Amino acid sequence: MNQQQQIIDEYQQHQNKKIWLTIILITLIAIAVIWSLLSGSVEISVTNIISVLLGQGSNKLQAIIWNIRLPRILTAVVAGSGLAISGAVMQSMLRNPLGSPYTLGISHAAAFGAAFSIIIFGTGSVHSSSADAVLVNNPYFTSGAAFICAMLTTLIIVAVAKYRNAATETMILTGVALGSLFTAGTTALQYFGSDVEIASIVFWTFGDVGRVVWSELGFMSALVLGGSIYFIYHSWNYNALDSGDETAKSLGVAVDKVRLGGMFVASLLTSLIVSLVGIIGFVGLVAPHIVRKISGGDEKYLLPLSALMGGLLLLVSDTAARTILAPIVLPVGILTSFLGVPLFLYLIIKGRKYW
Template identity: 45%
Template sequence: MDYEGYVARKLSIGLLLLLLTLLVSLYSLSHGSYYLSIREVLGALVGRGSESASLIVWKVRLPRIVAGLLVGAALAVAGAVMQGFLRNPLATPFTMGVSHGAMFGASFAIILGAGYAESTGRISLGNPYAVVLFAFIGSMVAVGVILLLARLKGLSPEAIILAGVAMSSFFVALTTLVQYFADELQLAAMVYWSFGDLGRATWRENAIMFIVFTPVFVYFVVKRWDLNASAVGEEVAKSVGVDVERVRLISTFLAALITAVSVAFVGVIGFIGLIAPHAIRLVAGGDYRFLIPLSALAGALLLVTADAVARLIMAPMMLPVGVVTSFLGAPTFIYLLIRMEGRR
């Protein structure tokens, strides 16, 4: 009976998160520079709305919300998995240098001619898919170097995180070097790309992110028991038959993969992988059977909410969603640091 209550509590938290996500998504669909009533939104969703309402919902707002759901879920799941296998509450995909590698790749593509800022003040990317490709390559190079070192030198979880910090610093230096040689228009395009923006994603990008995220999410759910064992300690995990090094490397690579795809399409959005898993641990515990799916829901809810705030708080001007998540994430990071020091 106690176990049934335990499971029921986790399910109730999941249902609450799902309901809140649906409500925030519906609110975001109806509010913006052009207000739509809930009836107009629902009519557009089922194909019975006016032409203008259908255009706003299907072409502008819904792709943005779907991107927020996918990116938020991906970043949160990646953060939860890395924190488990690396046994560090501050471990996130960005600790591995994913975002900084993407920033360098995007900046390199822009200086090669894939992006520019027009004299009218409008910033655009001449070849956005080239920027996306270079950003993805930069992300995976950063992670690939770390995992190669971990494989060849047998790095500990702590050493893997330090290697990630080193790679982040290296790519920051490379990005600064590229920006130094860029002209004013190229530099503006680089800064524009670095701002996380869900509005860049179309249905095609959302489909790609969904196709990449779904099998990785299923893999992590299948490996939930390995995560539970690894979170306790390597010796415990090995005693129950878990190949810790192999599973850690594969899981870290997959977590970095879904992060790299997300960052490549929408730009740098920080701290979702830090905030969402820890929020779930506070209310639902650290059991990875529930932590992974609940973190996905929490990450989706957090990013869609942050995007709604970014769009509406200074309307009609829209803030980059990455700014909002950073305001939320910085205090969380400091809190976790203080909490970790307090346990020593």
């Protein structure tokens, strides 16, 4: 009886730990949002923020908060959440701790689509401002091209995996091959491009959450929310898959259908986010591993906690990128790469088994 009570107590402590982690992450995101609103080349106080949110304050402050800082902050949270939960699902579906959009070549495909748009259709140009010498003058067309190429890669991976009975090794190898193909294609386009076009490609691939406007943010938020609900609804199936395909099948899980569906939705979210904000590396890899190390691998909690962790990581990284060398704004992809590469190397060297 004492042993049974001990097991119950340990389980309750484990559940309480996850609840507290959720509360802590939400609190940290709220603090990071306030910090980000206060940070920038123009000094804004908490009183100014409250006044603007209440519909008061000067036109200048309202423009800065409503048109610049708030969309950027919310984009960082939503994009980080979408990338992180997609990364967690990819790692579970592939049963590979290094599973991510990079592994499947989705980010490389998006970069090729943007490069194709900039060089072939001329969507990159020189800006008259000394602060922004190079920009993409038709971001919607460029984002659309990036999205089409990323989704094309997803469809190829899903089609090949379905043909080969959805083997995880098949998905990874197909993604690696397509990633190499699109990288070569991007390099070839840059070889024939002008200096301005090459600079525009580099500018796009840096990753920037500040380029998203309210309408795009609304669409991205709706898709990320819908995808997250889909993932959490299937969390029990993902837990079964973590135990192996044979075990999952014995529990009544349609393994091929669940795996292909999860990979497709995760790739769809990633494709949309990358097409809008550019390439932001390693958030989808880092966030799930941090959460898994703290709270374990139960998908029911891993997925929403990974989304919260991803939103926090990207928001903090973007705020730091805006303030470290102010008034110079660093690309947020640089900081996320500095964070992600050490973990990536750690996983390779350590070879830790998560499943």
